[in-house]
Amino acid sequence: MRCIYLNLTKMVPLAILKTRxxxxxxxxxxxxxxxxxxxxxxxxxATLRATLxxxxxxxxxxxxxxxxxxxxxxxxxxxxxxxxxxxxxxxPKVTGIEFVKGVRSQQKTQAIPIIFYSGQLTDDLKTQxxxxxxxxxxxxxxxxxxxxxxxxxxxxxx
Numbered sequence: 001m002r003c004i005y006l007n008l009t010k011m012v013p014l015a016i017l018k019t020r021x022x023x024x025x026x027x028x029x030x031x032x033x034x035x036x037x038x039x040x041x042x043x044x045x046a047t048l049r050a051t052l053x054x055x056x057x058x059x060x061x062x063x064x065x066x067x068x069x070x071x072x073x074x075x076x077x078x079x080x081x082x083x084x085x086x087x088x089x090x091x092p093k094v095t096g097i098e099f100v101k102g103v104r105s106q107q108k109t110q111a112i113p114i115i116f117y118s119g120q121l122t123d124d125l126k127t128q129x130x131x132x133x134x135x136x137x138x139x140x141x142x143x144x145x146x147x148x149x150x151x152x153x154x155x156x157x158x
Contacts (some may be wrong), residue, residue: 001049009078036062037155042072042087042099048140052086056151069094075103076109084154088140089118089125097125097132104133113154117142 038059041049051071064080065156070093076082085103089096096116103109109115116134118125119141129137135154138147 018150037082037083038062038064038081039081039086039151040064040066040072041074042066042069042091042096043065044068044088044091048088051144052147059148061064061151068092069096069099069102072099076103076106079108082109082112082117084113086115086117086149089116089129090120097128098131100129100134100136115150115154 017128026088031091039056041052041056042065043049043052044067045066049065049067053065056063063083064075066075068091068098069087071114072085073094074085087096091099094102096118100114101111105112113135114127114133115136115138117138117140119139120138121139126137138150
């Protein structure tokens with residue numbers, strides 16, 4: 001059985017880390033942390049995806065990435081668990097609005113909250129995103145602390 005070292009004196013089997021309880025070590029003391037929320041980042045801009053991933057993982061979220069709505073849709077159809085989707089609008093193959101509508105049309109994914117963003121956000125696009133099923137809409141570029149607050153607010157609504 002593979003083990004991960006948490007500190008110099010204790011080992012925890014990887015199977016335990018994959019459960020809903022995650023152990024963190026602070027000052028040589030174990031603390032049980034709440035389950036990690038899984039976020040799917042959907043954007044054709046790899047640099048922005050990497051920036052968002054870095055920011056979210058730094059505060060304890062687990063992130064997965066898809067380069068466009070089509071890849072994200074395929075990934076979700078495979079049954080991967082997701083607690084939040086963060087998606088751009090302007091992407092090749094499938095736009096953000098089309099992707100959100102597709103997520104909402106599937107019974108397995110219709111309850112997943114979605115944060116929608118765009119660099120060319122208009123009132124009409126914001127209305128379309130909300131009507132399609134987005135929980136929150138933000139215009140990019142956005143400050144990362146504001147984005148993190150929005151993510152925490154969306155999880156607080158559930």
